[in-house]
Structure formats: C-alpha cells, structure tokens
Amino acid sequence: AQSVTQLGSHVSVSEGALVLLRCNYSSSVPPYLFWYVQYPNQGLQLLLKYTTGATLVKGINGFEAEFKKSETSFHLTKPSAHMSDAAEYFCAVSESSNYKLTFGKGTLLTVNP
Amino acid sequence: DAGVTQSPTHLIKTRGQHVTLRCSPISGHKSVSWYQQVLGQGPQFIFQYYEKEERGRGNFPDRFSARQFPNYSSELNVNALLLGDSALYLCASSRGMTTNEKLFFGSGTQLSVL
Numbered sequence: 223a224q225s226v227t228q229l230g231s232h233v234s235v236s237e238g239a240l241v242l243l244r245c246n247y248s249s250s251v252p253p254y255l256f257w258y259v260q261y262p263n264q265g266l267q268l269l270l271k272y273t274t275g276a277t278l279v280k281g282i283n284g285f286e287a288e289f290k291k292s293e294t295s296f297h298l299t300k301p302s303a304h305m306s307d308a309a310e311y312f313c314a315v316s317e318s319s320n321y322k323l324t325f326g327k328g329t330l331l332t333v334n335p
Numbered sequence: 336d337a338g339v340t341q342s343p344t345h346l347i348k349t350r351g352q353h354v355t356l357r358c359s360p361i362s363g364h365k366s367v368s369w370y371q372q373v374l375g376q377g378p379q380f381i382f383q384y385y386e387k388e389e390r391g392r393g394n395f396p397d398r399f400s401a402r403q404f405p406n407y408s409s410e411l412n413v414n415a416l417l418l419g420d421s422a423l424y425l426c427a428s429s430r431g432m433t434t435n436e437k438l439f440f441g442s443g444t445q446l447s448v449l
Binding site for chain 1: 339368370375376377378379380383391393425427429432433437438439440441442443
C-alpha cells in the first residue's frame with residue numbers, strides 16, 4: 223500500500239531564505255508524485271507533479287522538487303521564500319495513473335519578515 | 336471560466352442525520368473525485384467518478400455514497416452521520432481520469448456534526 227510521510231508539521235523560515243519541505247513515500251510500484259499548496263479557506267492547488275521522465279521537476283511560483291528513487295524521497299524546495307508562500311503544503315502519491323491520491327499530513331510553512 | 340464549485344460551503348448536522356454535498360466540475364471536465372480532510376490531516380480519497388461510473392473507492396464505510404449526473408456534476412451522500420464525519424469535504428475535477436490531466440480542487444464544504 224502506498225503512504226506518504228512529511229517530516230515536520232511546521233517549518234518556519236525568514237523571508238529570502240531557502241525553503242525545504244521534506245516528503246518520503248512508500249510505494250510498491252513506480253509512483254506518481256505531487257505537491258499541493260492550500261491557502262486558508264481554499265482548496266488545494268497543484269504546485270508540481272512527477273510522472274515519468276526528468277527527476278527534477280519545476281513547478282509554479284519558483285518551487286521545484288527532485289524525485290530520488292534510492293531515497294524514496296520527493297522534497298520540495300524554493301531558493302528564496304516570499305511572504306506569500308506562507309501556507310500548508312501537502313505531498314501526495316498515486317500508485318496508478320488514476321487520481322487516487324494518498325496525501326501526507328501536511329507541513330505548515332511560516333515566513334517571517 | 337468558473338472553477339470547481341461546491342455547495343453548501345458550510346453545514347451543521349446532528350448525529351444520525353443524512354447529508355448531501357454537491358459539486359459542479361469545471362466545464363469540459365468529465366472526472367470528479369471526492370476527498371475528506373479532517374482537521375490537521377491530509378485529504379483522504381473517498382470516490383472517483385468518470386463518465387458517470389464509479390472508477391475508484393477509498394476505505395470508507397457504506398454510509399458514504401456518490402453519483403455523477405449526465406452533466407458531470409456530482410453528489411456525495413453520507414447517511415447516519417457520526418461525530419467523526421466532521422471534516423472539510425473536497426471535490427476535484429479533471430478532463431480525464433488519469434494523472435496526465437491536471438486536477439483542480441474546489442474550496443470544499445465544511446461539515447460539522449454535533
């Protein structure tokens with residue numbers, strides 16, 4: 223069965239600092255991997271996804287993630303945090319090409335001025 | 336274009352009651368999925384519908400049911416409500432049912448069971 227572990231329920235960074243949100247997954251087959259962002263009182267918005275091909279995936283708003291099969295990881299990074307990045311971030315996995323996603327518990331990102 | 340719309344936005348019910356949540360997908364989208372998000376947790380998959388047929392079901396009891404209509408809108412029904420059913424229910428739509436397509440989420444229906 224597929225599962226996702228997000229290390230750190232709360233990450234706090236200063237504006238302009240590197241953002242690193244960690245995600246490890248468990249899957250019995252090559253996974254499809256996703257990062258979503260959720261702003262207060264809103265639904266989830268796709269940041270980026272890995273299906274096949276290049277392991278370094280670039281997404282919206284300057285975020286990127288690298289699929290590392292050997293480490294079963296898909297960490298999300300952004301070189302320089304902006305105040306508007308403050309939100310909750312969810313990593314998700316699917317073992318099939320259908321949208322039956324398993325989400326992690328989320329990481330709340332706080333950006334300090 | 337309008338995004339995924341869900342109604343109502345908030346709902347308060349008592350234990351044992353029945354509830355119906357509604358979702359209108361983005362125009363042209365034929366797949367609708369439902370997720371339950373309990374406070375402090377990530378969303379959990381409930382159902383996926385494509386072309387009016389159930390294509391996937393998560394680990395939820397039979398009290399949960401759904402359907403998709405010819406116009407691709409969808410309803411999620413929950414019978415015999417329990418306190419633990421209190422959650423944000425998210426609907427998502429995509430053109431097709433595979434990850435080749437982008438999945439768009441609505442803002443959700445906040446259900447409180449008292």
